[in-house]
Amino acid sequence: MATAPIEPPQRLVSSLSGDQDGREWLTALPTLVQHQLDAWDLTLERVHAPGGRSSLLALVHQQDGTPAALKFPVPGRASAHEAAALEIWDGSGAVRLLRSDDKTGALLLERLQAGVSLRSLPEAKALLEAAGTVRRLWVAPSTPHPFETLAGRTTQATEALRTAEELTPTAAPLVDEARELRRTLPTTSDEEFLLHGAFRQGKVLAGDRSPWLVIGPSPVVGERAYDLAALVLDRFEDLMAGSGASAATRRRVTKLADSLDVDRDRLRDWTLYRAVNTAVRELATGDRQRGELLLEFAAWL
Incomplete structure (x- = not known):
């Protein structure tokens, strides 16, 4: 039974303010959470805040007292096949899925240390740990598979x-x-790996079972350079603030590509595409400063 009020965090509420379906889901969410707590015999500790923009996470205890995390992803978002990916990884490099409910989208996950991510480490150490973690996720998907x-x-x-x-x-x-790369890159690789799809240092949390485990996949099937491009872009503002930033950017591409046996040119191309694509989104939503920084970063590639 619940021991605290079930109230969606403000960050999640704000992210769905312009989405009619999202607002309706938010209205129903407290009831959905309570239903899941009862169905799975969970005790609510608290709703995690500030939380994310695409899901609600509640810290809970199972019937035997074991801590866990109950997650409700926003319906229809890129996390639609999160459970399927977590089942394939089965705890190898990723948070372990304990239970899932196809009807409500609820996921019961092992409890990690939500306040301790790779972003708490110095940049060089964080990149090393991130690369070692993401490579564990790159496995061949089943055939057929549900992923885009x-x-x-x-x-x-x-x-x-x-x-x-x-x-x-x-x-x-x-x-x-970027437009030309978007046209050619997906059709010129024979690699078919299950990718995290939204990888970044902030999605690698400290755990008890393993030092670092990935959360929040937006799974997609394709070549590894796509996942690794997000790591090149991670904390790019820190890289740009240093001396010799353009040379450091190219060195980061080379170092990550070589350490994970990924083609350097394809990693550069996917990074440029993802940087420009993200920049365009930022500009469209009014964050001109970040958008222009991303374009400058892309130009160095």
């Missing part, structure tokens, strides 16, 4: 890139290159 492919996932960026020059005309050459 990189070709499908990147299709949604086509229209945004097409209109990007209206947001930042001076970046037209970069946008053109």
Whole structure:
């Protein structure tokens, strides 16, 4: 039974403020959470706050007293097949899935240390640990599998890139290159690995069973360079603040590619594409400073 009020954190509420379906889900969420607590005989400790923008996480205890985390992803978001990916990894490099409910989308996960991520480490150490963790996730998916492919996932960026020059005309050459990379990259690789899809240092948390475990996948099937590109971009602001930032950026690509046996050129290409694509999103939502920084980072590649 619940021992504390079930109230969605403000960060989650704000992220869904412009989404009618999301607001309806938020209204029903306290009832859904209470139902799941009762169905799985869980005791609520507290709702984790500030939490994320795409899910509610409640810290709970199982019937035998073992701590766990009850997660409710926002319906229809990229985490739709999170449970399927976690089942495949079965705790190897990732948080362990204890139970799932297809109807409500609820996931019961092992409890990790939510306040301790790789971002708490110095950059060089964090990159090393992140690379060692993400490589454990790169396994062959079953056939058939429920996951989208990189070709499908990147299709949604086509229209945004097409209109990007209206947001930042001076970046037209970069946008053109990103548009071409979006067209060619997904069709010119034979790799078919299950990828995290949204990998970054903040999604690698300290655990008891293993020093570092990944959470929050947005699983997709494709080549490893796509996941690794997100790691090149991680904490890019710190990299840009240092001396010789453009050379350091290229060294980061080379170091990560070589350490994980990934083609350097393809890692560079996926990083440029993901940097420009993210920059366009930031510009479209009004964060011009971050968008322009990402474009500058992309230009160094």
